[in-house]
């Protein structure tokens with residue numbers, strides 16, 4: 661592959677050979693906001709679609725500092741050593757605001773990033789909710805097309821991002837820290853409801869007994885919160901390596917059972933349907949805002965909303981219907 665901008669044909673060819681440099685370039689293409697890149701992205705995704713869908717898709721979420729990157733470094737390295745090809749897509753929706761913990765992530769997964777069977781890709785946060793995760797979905801498909809058998813999507817536990825990620829993966833693993841007292845206090849219930857499994861991190865040294873107590877408490881709480889659904893709770897330490905294999909066996913077994921039992925196909929079909937609606941909303945919005953004069957009309961209304969001179973609902977209606985002709989409203 662030569663030059664700065666490879667053609668779609670070159671990208672397809674490179675992905676077919678599992679080339680990581682091509683994969684990185686392909687992801688850069690799908691993250692681009694340029695119109696002509698969008699068209700190239702569409703033909704690329706269409707071409708690789710038949711070679712996607714075979715990977716295990718695992719979401720890993722939790723508050724900053726819980727140990728997501730360290731966990732993935734430990735687990736990912738093990739899987740690579742067993743012959744698996746592992747991709748990690750780290751999304752940080754806050755990075756555009758905070759300047760990003762992305763760099764920290766990258767340096768923390770150094771061992772994994774260096775492994776010849778691994779691919780580590782930190783993604784900067786975007787502005788649109790759908791935007792961030794939309795690109796992650798496409799990046800995930802590209803990893804699958806490049807022959808990665810396990811794709812991890814790491815995201816920090818804020819707001820909307822984990823909903824989008826849960827809609828992307830076969831198994832959503834929530835990492836939590838052992839706190840003092842009521843373990844549920846610091847964890848948003850909405851996130852617990854999304855989790856397919858929970859792991860209490862940093863179960864080592866002085867923290868070990870605390871982590872185990874927290875896991876027991878969470879286990880009881882999840883039993884009540886989630887009724888019939890069995891949500892496994894583990895403890896682990898990325899530092900000592902303890903518990904990492906047990907988590908993987910559990911995740912792997914759950915995914916295998918869901919595949920055999922048909923729940924995985926149902927889940928993915930439901931996710932595809934949800935993504936279609938999201939993509940449709942985005943496409944309608946993009947088309948609408950692309951109409952002549954529309955952006956300035958919407959900008960003016962946005963300003964009017966921010967100064968309190970019009971209600972948000974009325975402003976939105978005006979954006980779509982236009983200004984009233986008689987000027988009375």
Ligand SMILES: Nc1nc2c(ncn2[C@@H]2O[C@H](COP(=O)(O)OP(=O)(O)O)[C@@H](O)[C@H]2O)c(=O)[nH]1
Nearest residue numbers: 723724725726727728729730862864897898899
């Ligand atoms: N004791 C201990 N510390 C850990 C462990 N895993 C991560 N840490 C520490 O916790 C901090 C945050 O880890 P990191 O993986 O970057 O968390 P992330 O923000 O969730 O990706 C770092 O200082 C790590 O060294 C662990 O298993 N045991």
Ligand SMILES: [Mg+2]
Nearest residue numbers: 728729730765
């Ligand atoms: Mg991290």
